[in-house]
Amino acid sequence: MNEKLSRVLLLMGVMLTVTIVVALALYASGISENNSNLAKEEVTAMDNNTTNNNTTNSSNKNIKNLISPAEAQEIAEKFIKEPGATAGIPKWDESGHEMVYIVPVVINGTNVGEITINALTGENMGGAGGVS
Secondary structure: OHHHHHHHHHHHHHHHHHHHHHHHHHHHHOOOOOOOOHHHHHHHHHHOOOOOOOOOOOOOOOHHHOOOHHHHHHHHHHHOOOOOOEEOOOEEEEEOOEEEEEEEEEEOOEEEEEEEEEOOOOOEEEEEEOOO
16 A cells, blocks of 8 residues: 555656756746737837937837838839839838838839938928939
8 A cells, every 4th residue: 555655646746846857947938828929019119219308209110001012112213204114112210210112213123312201101201313
């Protein structure tokens, strides 16, 4: 009888040890009970980015409402007046506290200028270069 009891106690000890090891592994891996996404936390952290001075930070970013690169290219195309010039592939940039797309103006494969499009509003922010 003593032998059976010691086997049962040994098995229970092993099971308890395995359970504790698994629980510690899950805890250490960062799996949370509420299944929150790290990506959401990162976007929230970006949205809540503040400046070090006492002024109101106008850089709170609504990532969900950004226009697409294709939309930025389409908007820029409307402002190109030079015959043969087209809007190139937009490049993402953060100009100061604003998120923008820099859309190159291309003629025969050569960049001759650029148009800056606000990534939140789609507004033409100006540009540089052009054909002379």
